[in-house]
Structures are given as C-alpha cells and as structure tokens.
Amino acid sequence: MSHFKNKLYQYFIFIIKFRIVIIGFFTILFLYLALTMTTMLTHNDEALWLQGSTEHTKLLENNHQAVYIEKLQLHLGEKAFSSKNIDKMKLLHSNLNTIKDVIKINSPLTHTVISFSDDKVGSSLVEAHTLQDSTLAEISNTLTSGFKDFTQFYSTDKETLYIYVFSSSPVDFSSIYIPFKYDSIKVTQDQNIFKDMTLFSILLSTLFILFCITFRTLIPSLLGVVFIVFTTLFTISVYKFIQPDVPLHVSILLVSIAVSIMDFIYIYNGWHTAQASHSSHRSLYYIMMKTIKPIFWTSVVTVVGIGALTVEQSIILQSIGYNIVLSSLIAFILTFTLLIAMLSFFKIKKPYIMTKNSSRFVAGLEARYKKSLLQVFLIVTGLISIATVSFVLMQPSSIIEDSNDEVIHIMLPSDGLTHASLLKLENFHDDITSQFEDDIVDIVSSYKYARGFTKAYNPSMEFEVSKINLSFIAFDFILYNIQDDLMLNSNQLVTIYIEEDGIDKNVILQWIREWNQDKTTLIDDAKSLLSAAKYDSISHMIYVVFFILFLLTFIIFHITKNKMFAFIALTVNAIPLVWFIAILLLLDISLSIEILVSMLIMIALSSDASIHFLCYFHRNSKDKLSNEEIIEHSFIEVGTPIGMGSTILLLTFLLLIFANIPTISTIGVYAVILIILSLLADLFILPVLFIELIKSKSKVL
Amino acid sequence: MKYIILIYLILFTVVSATPKEKQLVSSKVAMQLLESIKKDAIVLGSGEIEVHAFIDPLCKMSQRYLSLIYKRNHEIFSHYTIYLYMHEIKAKKSKQHILTIMDATSPERMIHNIMIDKDMSALVSRHSVNSRELFEDIAKVAKTIGVNKRPYIMIGGKVK
Numbered sequence: 001m002s003h004f005k006n007k008l009y010q011y012f013i014f015i016i017k018f019r020i021v022i023i024g025f026f027t028i029l030f031l032y033l034a035l036t037m038t039t040m041l042t043h044n045d046e047a048l049w050l051q052g053s054t055e056h057t058k059l060l061e062n063n064h065q066a067v068y069i070e071k072l073q074l075h076l077g078e079k080a081f082s083s084k085n086i087d088k089m090k091l092l093h094s095n096l097n098t099i100k101d102v103i104k105i106n107s108p109l110t111h112t113v114i115s116f117s118d119d120k121v122g123s124s125l126v127e128a129h130t131l132q133d134s135t136l137a138e139i140s141n142t143l144t145s146g147f148k149d150f151t152q153f154y155s156t157d158k159e160t161l162y163i164y165v166f167s168s169s170p171v172d173f174s175s176i177y178i179p180f181k182y183d184s185i186k187v188t189q190d191q192n193i194f195k196d197m198t199l200f201s202i203l204l205s206t207l208f209i210l211f212c213i214t215f216r217t218l219i220p221s222l223l224g225v226v227f228i229v230f231t232t233l234f235t236i237s238v239y240k241f242i243q244p245d246v247p248l249h250v251s252i253l254l255v256s257i258a259v260s261i262m263d264f265i266y267i268y269n270g271w272h273t274a275q276a277s278h279s280s281h282r283s284l285y286y287i288m289m290k291t292i293k294p295i296f297w298t299s300v301v302t303v304v305g306i307g308a309l310t311v312e313q314s315i316i317l318q319s320i321g322y323n324i325v326l327s328s329l330i331a332f333i334l335t336f337t338l339l340i341a342m343l344s345f346f347k348i349k350k351p352y353i354m355t356k357n358s359s360r361f362v363a364g365l366e367a368r369y370k371k372s373l374l375q376v377f378l379i380v381t382g383l384i385s386i387a388t389v390s391f392v393l394m395q396p397s398s399i400i401e402d403s404n405d406e407v408i409h410i411m412l413p414s415d416g417l418t419h420a421s422l423l424k425l426e427n428f429h430d431d432i433t434s435q436f437e438d439d440i441v442d443i444v445s446s447y448k449y450a451r452g453f454t455k456a457y458n459p460s461m462e463f464e465v466s467k468i469n470l471s472f473i474a475f476d477f478i479l480y481n482i483q484d485d486l487m488l489n490s491n492q493l494v495t496i497y498i499e500e501d502g503i504d505k506n507v508i509l510q511w512i513r514e515w516n517q518d519k520t521t522l523i524d525d526a527k528s529l530l531s532a533a534k535y536d537s538i539s540h541m542i543y544v545v546f547f548i549l550f551l552l553t554f555i556i557f558h559i560t561k562n563k564m565f566a567f568i569a570l571t572v573n574a575i576p577l578v579w580f581i582a583i584l585l586l587l588d589i590s591l592s593i594e595i596l597v598s599m600l601i602m603i604a605l606s607s608d609a610s611i612h613f614l615c616y617f618h619r620n621s622k623d624k625l626s627n628e629e630i631i632e633h634s635f636i637e638v639g640t641p642i643g644m645g646s647t648i649l650l651l652t653f654l655l656l657i658f659a660n661i662p663t664i665s666t667i668g669v670y671a672v673i674l675i676i677l678s679l680l681a682d683l684f685i686l687p688v689l690f691i692e693l694i695k696s697k698s699k700v701l
Numbered sequence: 702m703k704y705i706i707l708i709y710l711i712l713f714t715v716v717s718a719t720p721k722e723k724q725l726v727s728s729k730v731a732m733q734l735l736e737s738i739k740k741d742a743i744v745l746g747s748g749e750i751e752v753h754a755f756i757d758p759l760c761k762m763s764q765r766y767l768s769l770i771y772k773r774n775h776e777i778f779s780h781y782t783i784y785l786y787m788h789e790i791k792a793k794k795s796k797q798h799i800l801t802i803m804d805a806t807s808p809e810r811m812i813h814n815i816m817i818d819k820d821m822s823a824l825v826s827r828h829s830v831n832s833r834e835l836f837e838d839i840a841k842v843a844k845t846i847g848v849n850k851r852p853y854i855m856i857g858g859k860v861k
Contacts, residue, residue, distance in 0.1 A: 471859075
C-alpha cells in the first residue's frame with residue numbers, strides 16, 4: 001500500500017521504535033527545566049504596555065520618571081461645602097500624606113488661587129493662596145462664593161468631589177482610611193501565586209473533566225494534562241531565553257496554552273475515533289498522515305501571522321507574539337514526537353464517539369440548506385462590511401478607545417522661566433483651548449500663574465508675555481511654593497484637566513503629540529503614556545489582522561490550488577469579524593487594543609479550524625458521498641475537535657474575564673464573543689459554502 | 702456758581718480716577734536712591750538677587766507678606782537678599798513701632814516680634830535721634846520713588 005511507502009511512515013516507525021527514549025528525553029528535559037525555573041508571572045499589564053512604547057522611551061531617554069495620577073471620586077451628598085465634608089477632606093489630606101510615594105495632592109484645599117487685597121488706606125497685596133490653613137468656615141465661604149475657581153474639583157451637580165493624587169508609583173488606596181463613599185480603585189498586584197495557581201488549576205480541571213465526558217476514558221485527560229504541562233514549561237523556558245528581563249504576563253501564557261491544546265485535540269480525537277475500525281498503531285499512523293499537513297499549515301499561519309507581533313516596539317505585543325509562536329512551534333514538535341510516543345502505549349476498545357448522533361442531525365439540516373437564505377446572509381454581511389468600513393473611514397475618531405481619567409500631565413523642555421518658554425506655553429494654551437474649548441476645565445502651568453500675577457499687578461495693562469517681569473514671577477513662584485508644581489529642572493510642567501463629559505482624552509492626547517513639530521513634548525503621566533502606547537499599537541494590529549486573513553487565504557490556495565477554497569477561507573474568517581465590528585459600532589463601543597488582540601487570537605484559532613475543515617473537504621471532494629454524508633463525516637473528524645477546542649478556549653477566556661485585571665478581562669469578554677461567532681461560521685457557514693461553491697459544481701461537471 | 706461746582710466735581714473725578722503712577726523715577730534712579738538707604742534697611746537672607754520692600758509694621762498686608770517670607774525662609778533666603786525699609790502709612794500711626802524696631806539691638810528680632818508675633822510689649826516712647834533721621838531719610842527716598850502702598854516691593858529698580 002502506498003500509504004506505507006513514504007517518509008512519514010518511516011518517521012512513524014522511528015518514533016514507535018524509540019518511544020521510550022523520546023519520552024525519557026522529554027521527561028529529563030522537563031525535570032531539568034522545572035527544577036531550574038525562576039520565572040515569575042506578572043499581573044501588571046500596564047508595565048508591559050509601557051515598556052518599549054514611543055512616549056515612554058522618550059521619557060526614559062530624557063531621564064524623566066513617569067508620574068502616576070489617580071482621580072479620587074468622592075461622594076459628598078447634597079451639602080457639598082458643609083463643615084463636615086470639609087473636615088473629612090482635611091482628614092483625607094492628612095491620611096494621603098502618610099503614603100510614602102505621594103508627591104502632591106490637588107484638591108480644593110491645595111489649589112492655588114491668585115487674589116488682590118486692598119484695604120483702601122495704603123495697604124494692598126497680590127498674593128497666591130490655598131485654603132489648606134484656613135478654618136472650616138473660611139473654606140466653606142470661599143468655596144461657596146468663589147466656586148468658579150474650583151470647578152474642576154466638583155461634578156456638575158456638586159455631589160461628587162474630585163481629588164487628584166500625584167505619586168511616584170501606583171498607590172494602594174485601600175491602605176488608608178478614606179472618609180467618604182468612593183468608587184473603588186483597584187491596584188494591580190504584580191505577583192499573586194495563589195491566583196496563578198487557581199487559574200491554571202481551573203483550566204486543567206476543566207480540560208480533565210471535558211475530555212472524560214467526551215471520550216469516556218481517562219487517557220485523553222491524563223495525556224492532555226501532560227501535554228499542556230510540557231508545552232507550557234518548554235514555552236516559558238524558551239521565552240525566558242529570548243527575553244530574559246521581561247516578566248511573563250499570566251494571561252499571555254493562558255492564551256498560548258489554549259492555542260497549543262488544539263493540536264492535541266485534533267490528534268487525539270482522530271486516533272480515538274479511528275480505532276472504531278483500525279488498530280491502535282494504524283489509527284495513530286492514519287491520523288498522523290491526515291493531520292500533519294493541516295497542523296503544519298496552521299502552525300505556519302500562527303508563526304508567520306502572529307509572529308509579526310514580535311517586531312513590534314511594544315513589549316506586551318512582542319510577548320504575545322513570542323509566546324503564541326513558541327507554544328505553537330513547541331506544540332507542533334511535541335505533537336509529532338512525545339504525543340505519538342505516548343499514545344502508542346494505549347489503545348481504546350469500542351471507542352465512544354459522543355458527537356456521532358448530533359453530527360448526523362446537524363449535517364442533515366445543513367445539507368438541506370436553502371440557497372436563497374445563504375445568498376441573503378452573504379449579501380447582508382457584504383452590505384454590513386461596506387457600511388462598517390465607510391463608517392470607520394468617515395469617523396476615524398470612533399476607533400479610538402475611551403479613556404476616563406480626565407487628566408493629562410506633560411513636560412515641555414525649556415531653558416527655565418524665560419519669555420521664550422512662556423511664549424511657547426502661551427501658544428500651547430491658545431492652540432489647545434481653541435481646539436478643545438468646551439472640553440478643558442483648567443490648564444495649570446507657569447504661563448497660567450505668570451499671567452495671573454501680571455494681570456493682578458497691572459489690571460489696566462494689556463497683557464503680553466513680553467511685558468511679564470520675570471524677576472517678580474520667579475520670586476512669587478518660590479514665595480508661594482508653586483515652583484515645584486510648574487517646573488522641573490528648568491523644564492515646564494503642564495497639567496490639563498479635562499471636562500468630565502468632554503471629548504475623549506485620547507483625542508486630546510493625540511493632538512498634543514502632534515502639536516509640537518519637533519516632538520519634544522513629553523507625556524509623563526502613566527495613564528496617558530499607557531493610552532498613547534495602546535493607541536500607537538492599534539494601527540499595527542489592524543495590519544496584522546488583515547495580514548493573517550490574507551496569509552490564510554494564500555495558504556489555502558497553495559494547498560488546494562483552487563480559488564474557491566481560498567475564497568471560502570477568506571469569507572468564513574471575515575464573517576465573524578464583520579458582524580463583531582458591526583455589533584461594536586451599533587453599541588457605540590470604540591475599537592481598542594484589547595478588541596484587536598481578541599480579534600488576532602480569534603483569527604489565529606479560527607484559521608486552525610478553517611484549514612482543518614477545508615483540508616478535509618479538499619481530501620474528500622472527489623468522493624462519491626452525499627452532501628449529508630460528507631458534512632457528517634467532517635463533523636466527526638474535524639467538527640468535534642473544533643467544538644471541543646472552542647469550548648476549552650471559551651472557558652479559558654471566561655477565566656480571563658474573572659482574572660480581575662482590566663485589560664485582560666476585556667480581552668476575555670471580546671474573545672468569548674468572537675470565538676462563538678467564529679465557531680458558528682466554521683460549523684454552519686463553511687460546510688454550506690463548500691457544498692454550494694465546490695461540491696455541487698463538481699457534480700455538475 | 703453751580704457751573705464752578707460742576708467743573709470742580711468733574712475735575713475731581715478725573716483726577717481721582719486717573720491711576721497714580723506706581724513709580725515716579727526710572728529704575729536706574731530708583732536703584733541709586735535705594736543704594737543710598739540700603740545701610741538703613743533690615744536685611745534678611747544672603748541670596749544673589751536683591752529685593753527691596755517698603756513696609757509698615759502695622760499694615761496687615763505687610764505682616765502677611767513678611768510671614769510668607771519667613772515661612773519659605775529656606776528657599777527665599779538662599780536665593781534672595783531682602784531689604785526691608787520701615788515706611789509709615791499715615792493712617793496706621795506706626796511711627797513709634799518703626800522707631801522701636803530701628804532702635805532695637807536686633808531689629809530683625811524686633812520686627813518679627815511686632816509684625817509676626819504681634820507682641821507690642823517692647824514698644825518704647827523715647828527714640829534716638831539717629832533712628833528719627835533714618836526714618837526721615839527713608840521717607841524722603843520713598844516719596845521720590847513714589848511709594849504709594851505697602852508692601853511696596855522692588856526688584857532691579859522696578860516696582861511690582
């Protein structure tokens with residue numbers, strides 16, 4: 001038989017012959033790596049996002065540290081300026097000042113206001129003052145009568161007080177007493193072994209139970225866990241070798257495990273079901289023969305497609321890229337060495353095929369599809385696709401992720417308090433205010449106070465930067481202790497407070513980045529840096545998504561040499577994306593980096609399913625099977641592992657939702673939706689398209 | 702007669718509405734004038750930049766200003782040298798306080814007692830001829846410069 005006169009068979013015999021050596025070799029390697037493992041997983045995705053990003057790199061090159069700004073939202077009740085509330089505010093200040101890393105607090109108590117006092121008998125003074133040392137009654141009166149100077153600290157209904165805490169590192173606010181009702185602020189814990197272990201335990205237990213239920217034997221459960229543990233450890237080890245200084249994010253590891261388990265499921269399911277009519281070893285060889293091509297090409301799509309991420313500047317995208325590529329490669333190697341060697345020790349008597357009846361039922365329904373329904377669906381999807389693209393092109397701001405921290409801190413390099421630097425600041429104030437007039441509450445800078453003092457000294461004089469007496473301004477900055485808030489090592493610091501219901505912060509951030517022609521403006525607050533880093537990655541990620549789609553199409557064409565197969569691959573993978581983006585636009589959810597990461601993962605996984613399905617159909621397209629039979633067989637051979645794999649992935653991403661790490665939870669939510677859409681497309685659209693576009697035509701021919 | 706009263710009222714309004722010149726002499730002349738009374742000033746700090754301030758010990762604004770300077774003494778005194786000139790606001794009737802400060806063995810301590818601590822226990826009614834002369838010298842220079850308020854603060858011969 002020609003099936004046994006090829007290099008693959010020789011390779012299979014080699015594996016069987018040396019199976020103990022192979023298992024021994026990988027076990028020793030595993031034990032060595034496990035014993036020498038020093039990797040710690042991180043939960044702090046913000047730190048990973050910042051590493052390597054353009055704005056953060058600029059900051060580091062200027063030896064400037066990022067500042068962390070947290071906006072505390074405190075519920076005051078109806079009497080915003082009551083003595084009780086002011087007293088609580090004072091208590092909060094003293095509590096916040098006990099935190100080591102807090103640099104400054106910006107609140108109604110510390111806000112500097114310039115005023116002019118004149119007793120009409122020869123005494124007058126222009127001064128800058130805060131309410132910090134005033135009595136409760138004085139503070140209450142000032143806030144009531146001069147509220148316009150303090151609007152950025154209160155919501156429109158005055159029932160919420162905003163206090164901005166500037167710190168040199170993220171602050172855990174749960175460590176102090178906050179004497180108000182407030183919206184909780186979660187601080188990402190950098191390392192939490194208990195949480196990691198819980199996540200992995202749940203994932204492995206789910207796999208174990210799922211395999212037991214599906215195959216009614218313990219073999220896949222045990223081998224699946226062994227396969228995952230080996231793949232995981234090898235992936236971490238190789239990754240640590242490539243990027244030794246970068247901590248590995250726990251979610252990235254979970255995603256790469258989910259990607260690698262698909263290979264195991266295809267092989268095991270094929271081997272299991274084949275034993276209904278073949279011996280264990282022959283089943284093993286047959287399934288190797290059937291799956292090596294699709295598994296090889298799915299690995300190529302993953303490695304080349306997601307591998308594009310490894311050349312990104314962002315460390316987190318590099319990390320995602322490396323881990324998925326490595327786990328895919330390692331899973332491919334282990335599948336055709338260790339897994340084959342391990343499976344060769346087992347055999348299944350009367351293999352239980354859970355999806356036999358359901359496959360027949362669904363296949364029956366699908367084989368009798370209505371052509372008109374398919375056409376309507378494809379036309380609607382096409383129209384939605386055109387509408388979506390037009391909408392995104394017409395309103396590019398709709399693709400920007402929302403951000404609600406409402407404060408931006410920047411540094412403008414300058415040579416100290418000079419007319420030139422104040423002029424630059426004046427231009428900045430004028431430009432940003434004219435652009436975002438209704439969206440900015442306050443801009444705190446040297447210019448604001450230099451202008452304030454100068455106008456207070458000479459109310460009748462028309463203000464011009466050139467007329468500012470710098471000697472007085474410099475003296476006043478020191479006298480009123482505002483120098484440190486406004487300048488750092490002769491550079492100008494600017495804090496921009498954005499209206500609560502104003503335009504999205506990212507729009508203003510992008511404007512600021514493009515405002516300065518020489519690109520010297522440094523964004524230095526951690527949240528804005530994070531937003532900028534994610535924003536920069538969005539366009540790259542869109543290209544990667546398209547790249548994978550076209551790579552998949554090309555590979556399917558390369559395998560089948562048939563344009564129709566390539567068209568089906570492109571259509572089936574594009575359909576979930578089109579519907580997903582349409583849902584996002586309908587719900588007014590902006591495109592974010594989390595959504596794009598989810599899309600990327602979904603395409604990588606969905607392409608797996610498409611390649612396996614299309615390879616199966618290509619292999620069997622010449623068979624004289626009925627439509628119903630070919631769909632039924634494809635469901636048993638390919639649909640079952642796809643369904644199982646998708647269920648495992650769904651569970652993994654559901655776990656990520658509960659991981660309580662904002663970015664990762666968001667990826668989890670979107671990935672779950674995308675996986676469901678993609679599973680529906682693979683199981684219900686792909687087979688129908690195959691019958692419609694290929695099988696029916698080959699019959700006619 | 703009513704026209705004369707009307708014209709008088711108009712003129713009075715115009716004169717009083719016209720902002721008084723904050724400084725009557727050029728910065729160069731002001732510097733020369735200040736130089737002539739520098740020795741009579743109470744000096745705080747040892748910084749590179751000179752700040753000249755005409756103050757009245759009973760003027761609330763001057764007191765507030767001085768307390769701000771003391772509050773930030775570390776930063777202020779290392780960057781600036783503050784020259785304080787005691788110059789009375791007639792309405793405050795503070796001549797006795799000024800002369801007491803000038804006569805004190807340590808005018809810096811006395812100015813702190815009177816203006817910051819509001820401790821008037823050291824006030825005396827008899828004063829030296831020298832301090833009376835200094836008082837007049839400062840008043841003359843202040844009049845020439847155009848000191849019209851307290852605190853009247855000058856840097857580089859220019860008023861705030």
